[in-house]
Amino acid sequence: MAEASIPVDLFNPGQVFACLGLLEASEVLVGDTEGGFDWSDPGRVVFRLRAAGEENPVREVLAFLAEADVTAWLADAEAFDIARWGKPARKDKPAEAFSISGWEAKWNARIRQVPGPVFPFPFPDGTDVLPALLEARGRRLVVDHWGDATRRDPFKLWAGAGGMPGVAILTRALELVRPKLRDDLEAIADDPFGLAERLPSGFRLDWRRDYVALDIGFSPNDHSAITMLGFPLVEVLAVIGLQNARPQRLRHLEYRYAVAAGLLPPTLLRAALGAADLPLAMRRFRMRLGWPGQEGQARCILEAFEERAP
């Protein structure tokens, strides 16, 4: 068994979700994975990850991401429905037929048509929630939580059906970090959440990038010369982490999440993230969301509080 630990800010929910993403990815890619948080030193809180084999599991996951090929899945059997995805070029014009090649060219992403139904949720109104498949070395990770239409909150914070598809965000985020992961994997594996890049759009899961213009005093969006620094690995790993666990929704703009200490199997850490009442050493947090743009569209994480001191 190999073990690794990385620094994490528990008050940044995106980083906590990303830790779970590392765990989920390691479970799929390496197997026999356990993980947990360690806050025994308040000055250096870490996430511990242990998995089968001799290789550092964090490095294994990052190496996979460096090579992963991202595609959106679309079933041939469901193709008849894609007509509804057509959009008019102008508001006063009729909708044009949806074209897969046009979509791929627009978002610089790829759609793979497969036989049989693939949607784990009702056929979506737009392409933003198409399931994404990450593939490399014959192994696969699926990300489709953003379309979850069950009773669970999908915790999709970025904008709606007219916005950028999740697959495209994922593709761009990985393209940004690939060169650095190839060149400097060892150093990045020590602190993957510190890797900052110019990130034009993300999943709004890391509050270090997202903002409400009134709070920061100006709107970077309106300044072409200003680029936001984002943390692509947090965003990518966080959406993987949300695949099997979600924070507990309290209100539309308020959620609770929790972390557990020790080395635990994925099932327990998933339950902990949803703030389940477990007989474990846990810390509970509450996060407040805001509207970065118009109310009712995208949300972003504003801040997180601990509910009770450890």
Next chain:
Amino acid sequence: MPRVLLLAIRFHDGRYHGAGDWPPSPFRLFQALVAASARGGTLRAEDEAALRLMESWPAPVIASPPSRRGQAVSLYVPNNDLDAVKGDLARIDKIRTAKTVSPWLFDPAIPLLYAWTPPDPPPDPQRFPALAERLHQLGRGIDMAFATAEWLDAETAAARLAAHPGPVHRPDESAPRGTLLRCPTAGSLGSLLARHGAQARRFQRPGSGKETLFVQPPRALSRQVPYDCPPTHLVYVLRHTSGFRLWPLKEVVALVEAARDAAATRLIKNGHPQPETIERLLVGRGAGPADIPCRPRLIPLPSIGATYADHAVRRLLLEIPPQCPIRADDLDWAFSSLPVGNARLVRAEAADRMLRHYVPETGARLWRSVTPVALPAVERRGRTGSERRAREASLAASLRQALRHAGLSDHPVAIRLQREPFSGRGARAEAFARPPRFPAGRLIHAELRFATPQRGPLVLGDGRWLGLGLFRPIREVPGLLAFAIVDGLAKTADPETLARALRRAAMARVQETLGRETLPGFFSGHGEDGAPLRDGTHRHLAFAVDPPRRRLLVIAPHVLERREATAEERAHLERLDAAMADLAELRAGPAGLLRLAASPIEEGDPLLGPSRVWASLTSYSPTRHAKRLSPAEALAEDCRAECRRRGWPEPEVEVLRASEGPRGGLRAELRLTFPVAREGPLLLGRLAHRGGGLFAAAP
């Protein structure tokens, strides 16, 4: 030994614009202290050491001035994005964004108090008063404030908090619910310093290009602490095989003793780790004054509500205060399925309907006892009227003391005491006697009227741990709201200005409760089309001023018309009552900034009569001017016509004084003599809803 650091913060203006929290959270105060102590961008070492100590202290007790939310206003402010429109100020509308401001309004003369009790005495205690002295702002930039701090012993600090006129907010870190306020925590100061430092490095310009990278500074670190935690209420039903077990009302003490002792025995016998605590807090053996806020309490709930409800006890309410060190689930386990007499206690599944008869959702002003209150012994019989009066005064004083012991800071404005029950199915006070502790002479039924609505359950007196002194709320339609002008009235104030200000305040407060719903004409006196309601029915509120007694009045139409309120009016009046409950300040323009206090109208008030003769308190304005008559005749005729329209007998009208305005408008002071005595209030004339035409009974 001084143990409590008491910070008193006063605002320059009675407004607080901070977003999200009221009272201002301890973390916000901590931030303000950090900002105040900074010299430029740095903190002095001794200040930093003091603040690092402070961040790890337990959450403080807070006393805030009585306050209310002001109206929310959307201000359209420009983002700091002038570059985005190439510095063109004419295009500032392109970069404007809505910013909602909703201040808290309060009396700036009343300070905010924060009482911190550090676990250990700090090495440099005087550093904290010095830090407080430099505070200059709390909330947003416009919320200028100043602070003083002093070290007090626990008793003095408690007395200062008790004497504070506003609500006191107590933290309870272990409570499951309550109002969450941010408090500093270990690492808060470091996080604020890091944020301040990073704020200056938000913009980075790599290389020589024009591109600017923007990265947000890290967030400040705080924790959330529940304040004002409500007690846990668990209801148990007395059951036996064939249904409810009916426990006689007069035996409530026996019921509580039986259930309490059986539950305590069950807990102790099953190895509860705190047997002494169970004995002290649940049973009450050896409990001292300090234990009172921590004690769980059993309250038998007699069945009431319907006219024919028999007042037998079918339910027991277990009230567990948030400070109780015995776990609520342990207590629940102890009482669930507990045999009591020939019945068992069965936990009611949801919020029990009977509980609503004792715990009204919006509070109530009038309360009547269901089980008598046990008061300190007073000589029972007086031979003379004065002796009897003295005895009743003594009992009323004891009842006020009982209210204080129960933690109610509001004194009742009226108390009625009697041995008889207030409902036909109730029992006389003597029937509950259990000598030697509760002899018949100590028990009495009481009716309490408060100026402001009180929340239940209300349990008073020495027998409040044993089911005695339980009150029920009485729903009333508040047909007449009166506010005494305590201070701030300008000498030149005229009744119409005051009535207009009162109407405006009432409309604004009710509108606030309605949200975007249209304000009904009942409150505004205007129809849906915006035109005044002039159908002659007077089916809307009247706003009046009683100058001799310095009172402002809101009078419901059914009171003026001496009829029952309709269902719709009752709903409107309940909404009005809730909206006006905390009216303490009225901005009346040239008439002054008035400080108000609720002042219920009692029997014998000159506005209520009854009397045959009534005299003007505020000028009467005729509804129309019959030009063929002299002014005095016209006024008299108009007043008689007004009475006819209301269906009243015609009075003799004597014009005491009359004046004519520049455009011929008449005003007069009248004396009306009716053929028979009438009850008030009397409001007549064109300005009857707007401050004029009020009469009082004349001697």
